[in-house]
Amino acid sequence: MINALRSFLLAVLATAALTSPAFAQGAIKIGVLTPLSPPGDAAAGQFIVRGAKMAADEINGKGGVLGGRKIELIVEDDSGTPEKGAAGLRKLAGQDKVVAVVGQFHSSVAEAVQDLAEQLKVPVFLTQASAKKLTEKHLNYTFRTHVIDPDRVTLWNKWIQQQGFKRVAVLAENTDYGVGVVEETKKQFVSMNVKAELKTIIFDRAVVDLTPQILEIKNWKPDLFINVGIGTPLYLITKQAYDVGLFPAVPMLMSYDAPSRPEYWNTLGEKGTFATFIVYYHPTMKLTPRGEAFRARYLEQFKEQPVYGGLNAYAQVMLLADAMNAGKTDKPEDIVKSLLANKFVGWNGTIAFTRGEGPYWQQWTPPMLFLQYTKPEQAFPEAKIIYPPELKTGDLMLAPKR
Amino acid sequence: MDAFILSQYVLSGLVIGVIYGLMALGITFIYSIMKMINWSMGEFYMIGSYVQYALLAGVLGWSLWYVALPVAMVSVFLLGLLVQRFLLRPMYVGGVERRDEYATIVTIALMVLFRNLAIVLGGPNQYAPRDYARATTLVTLPISGNRMVALLGTLVLLALFFLVIKTTWIGRAFRGAAQNRVGIQTAGVDVLRLDMLAFGVGVALAAAAGALLAPDFLVYPENGAISTFKGFEIIVIGGLGSILGSIVGGILLGVIEALGSVFLSPAYKDLYGFVLLIALLVFRPTGLFGERERTV
Numbered sequence A: 001m002i003n004a005l006r007s008f009l010l011a012v013l014a015t016a017a018l019t020s021p022a023f024a025q026g027a028i029k030i031g032v033l034t035p036l037s038p039p040g041d042a043a044a045g046q047f048i049v050r051g052a053k054m055a056a057d058e059i060n061g062k063g064g065v066l067g068g069r070k071i072e073l074i075v076e077d078d079s080g081t082p083e084k085g086a087a088g089l090r091k092l093a094g095q096d097k098v099v100a101v102v103g104q105f106h107s108s109v110a111e112a113v114q115d116l117a118e119q120l121k122v123p124v125f126l127t128q129a130s131a132k133k134l135t136e137k138h139l140n141y142t143f144r145t146h147v148i149d150p151d152r153v154t155l156w157n158k159w160i161q162q163q164g165f166k167r168v169a170v171l172a173e174n175t176d177y178g179v180g181v182v183e184e185t186k187k188q189f190v191s192m193n194v195k196a197e198l199k200t201i202i203f204d205r206a207v208v209d210l211t212p213q214i215l216e217i218k219n220w221k222p223d224l225f226i227n228v229g230i231g232t233p234l235y236l237i238t239k240q241a242y243d244v245g246l247f248p249a250v251p252m253l254m255s256y257d258a259p260s261r262p263e264y265w266n267t268l269g270e271k272g273t274f275a276t277f278i279v280y281y282h283p284t285m286k287l288t289p290r291g292e293a294f295r296a297r298y299l300e301q302f303k304e305q306p307v308y309g310g311l312n313a314y315a316q317v318m319l320l321a322d323a324m325n326a327g328k329t330d331k332p333e334d335i336v337k338s339l340l341a342n343k344f345v346g347w348n349g350t351i352a353f354t355r356g357e358g359p360y361w362q363q364w365t366p367p368m369l370f371l372q373y374t375k376p377e378q379a380f381p382e383a384k385i386i387y388p389p390e391l392k393t394g395d396l397m398l399a400p401k402r
Numbered sequence B: 001m002d003a004f005i006l007s008q009y010v011l012s013g014l015v016i017g018v019i020y021g022l023m024a025l026g027i028t029f030i031y032s033i034m035k036m037i038n039w040s041m042g043e044f045y046m047i048g049s050y051v052q053y054a055l056l057a058g059v060l061g062w063s064l065w066y067v068a069l070p071v072a073m074v075s076v077f078l079l080g081l082l083v084q085r086f087l088l089r090p091m092y093v094g095g096v097e098r099r100d101e102y103a104t105i106v107t108i109a110l111m112v113l114f115r116n117l118a119i120v121l122g123g124p125n126q127y128a129p130r131d132y133a134r135a136t137t138l139v140t141l142p143i144s145g146n147r148m149v150a151l152l153g154t155l156v157l158l159a160l161f162f163l164v165i166k167t168t169w170i171g172r173a174f175r176g177a178a179q180n181r182v183g184i185q186t187a188g189v190d191v192l193r194l195d196m197l198a199f200g201v202g203v204a205l206a207a208a209a210g211a212l213l214a215p216d217f218l219v220y221p222e223n224g225a226i227s228t229f230k231g232f233e234i235i236v237i238g239g240l241g242s243i244l245g246s247i248v249g250g251i252l253l254g255v256i257e258a259l260g261s262v263f264l265s266p267a268y269k270d271l272y273g274f275v276l277l278i279a280l281l282v283f284r285p286t287g288l289f290g291e292r293e294r295t296v
Helices: A002-019 A021-025 A042-061 A082-095 A107-120 A149-163 A176-191 A211-220 A232-243 A263-272 A289-302 A308-327 A332-341 B003-034 B041-060 B062-088 B099-122 B145-167 B169-179 B181-186 B191-217 B225-238 B243-263 B266-283
Strands: A028-034 A071-077 A100-104 A124-126 A142-144 A167-173 A197-203 A224-228 A252-254 A276-279 A343-345 A350-352 A369-372 A384-387 B136-138 B141-143
Touching: A028 A042, A028 A082, A028 A308, A042 A071, A042 A100, A042 A289, A042 A308, A071 A082, A071 A308, A082 A100, A082 A107, A100 A107, A100 A308, A107 A124, A107 A142, A107 A176, A149 A176, A149 A224, A149 A276, A149 A369, A149 A384, A167 A176, A167 A211, A176 A197, A176 A224, A197 A211, A197 B266, A211 A232, A211 B003, A211 B243, A224 A232, A232 A252, A232 A263, A232 B191, A289 A308, A308 A332, A308 A343, B003 B041, B003 B141, B003 B145, B003 B169, B003 B191, B003 B225, B003 B243, B041 B062, B041 B099, B041 B191, B041 B225, B062 B099, B062 B191, B136 B145, B141 B145, B145 B169, B145 B191, B145 B243, B169 B181, B169 B191, B181 B191, B191 B225, B225 B243, B225 B266, B243 B266
Parallel strands: A028 A071, A028 A100, A100 A124, A124 A142, A167 A197, A167 A224, A224 A252, A252 A276
Antiparallel strands: A276 A369, A343 A350, A369 A384, B136 B141
16 A cells, blocks of 8 residues: 555656656756866866866756746866867767857967857857957857957057066967967057067967077067967966066066966966966955856855956856747757847946957957066965056066076 | 177087987987887987976975986886887897887887876976076086086986996996897897887987977977987987997087077077988988998
8 A cells, every 4th residue: 555655756756847847848057068178278278177067057046947947967088189179069969969068278279160060050159259250241140248359459558568678578378368468469550650679479389398489589689579379389388488588577468368377386386476367356356246146156156256268158058048948948049149139237237249340250259467476475366557558556567686 | 799608609509509418319329229219219208307397396306306306217228128128129029020110100109199298187288397506607608507407417317328338247248239239138138128128218318308398398298309309310410320429410510509599580499400410311421420331
């Protein structure tokens, strides 16, 4: 009798579960395609995955999307190489049937991925890939919530003018990002009438000994050195520039926010002091309620400040969920329509995707700040904001002579 | 360009060239004894750098790098013995018909395995031990203390290696095996045991390069790729199996890359070595110090 009753109850429960809308349609899958192993910037990828997972947990904790369906993240490693990126996207779109992909970090990879995404009709989000041409192609399925290189270059040219630098040397890796930044700097030096001499050197990203190039720059006697390495090359340049006496005697600007990560001081030690770097987020920034809630949970969970890549990936998954809810759809084509038709709450403002001119196509741009570490092992929140003038908390500090 | 600046570029090429030579020496030594190419040589370099970092960060403290260095070498030497005993020896005793293909497949599989193990155990991020010594100047070249230590360490290891090869019984046995593997067996030498030692010594030399360069070239799962890449270039330039060739080839490659990347373009730094390599293959296929193989 008891067995019969147990069987009946189990059958009732199973029927209820199988006929509920959430189970009937299954979880909605979102792909995270990002560098998680070398030669890509694997640390960046790890933060992106963290942010995306926190968003999925938050959405699922509040009951999911489209009336109770859970978000399931499928994480793929693109290793920072276009061929692995393309293979990853094929797997995510073909095998896993994801409705969208977030997490693109390297511009060279993003270019391969976005062309394929256009064919496969899957929306792809550029989380930290900044090459201008990625949104300049005006593809329907590519969205970006990150800065574009012309804006980055405009800002550092303004800083060069403000500081009165006269000889600027740029050492850039031979990737879409590095070459694009060099070309843009040359172009804008003319268009912005920057009164400084410019020396640019492009190096092979696979090379580990950059001493001859750094010596060449040192012998050219610059008063500003711009380090356009991503991941390991950024650290190799910094170490070798320090060792030959180029940096910190000459101020160095790093082109992105790697120094905001905990690994920075572990890798460089005191050689990282006096570096200036670009960030898109600072712990003193006022965020949206959604951004503030994320920051609080991140601090509680990981006992460290969130970094921009995590914030941005979090916001991208959240806005994808919002777009699905607003459009009442899980179809990639309709998600694109919803993304274009609606406004979304990001981590520090409202995100709207418009189809503007040139690279401002389905593009939303976060703020950019120049920070400087002035003490060894300085905590990220204590780094001074030195540019732009309206936000600065200190001036560029030159290193004392060694 | 004045002589001062030119001398800096040449010296920077010379320094990295000598270190390249150490990377290539292990490859050429293993080839000369075992007549096989070890494609996972870069991964033994990588393991050497990880062991060095782990010892300094977790056990010895940053200042005792000179204690960690021989420990890292011995650890990788022992790993090499195991690899040779269990994975490579079968091709010499099991009647394997296509020995070269067997060695290629096994060592490439090891390369993939070790890289992935490094990612699993150490994560994908890079690490760096603290500096071994303070920055200094070598004639006209400002140089990091680490690079100076690597240069001196390489020279000491090369001298020790030559000394052992030229003056000891085991050195004579190695030279004998390099000349004629069958011949030394008739003299009572256990050639399989010699292979094991040769493999261990070869990979320990790669580990020494990894440990010496760890603060400058960092510690990460793919840091050995450059060592394999340059190592094979050098042994073709210097002559397969020639120990002197690996040193001269390394220096030549270092200087050509340094000058080419300054006077031509740094974007093609790796190309200059290959141009030299192709030229040598056309005009002197045996490399600078290689000898044409003689068979009876």
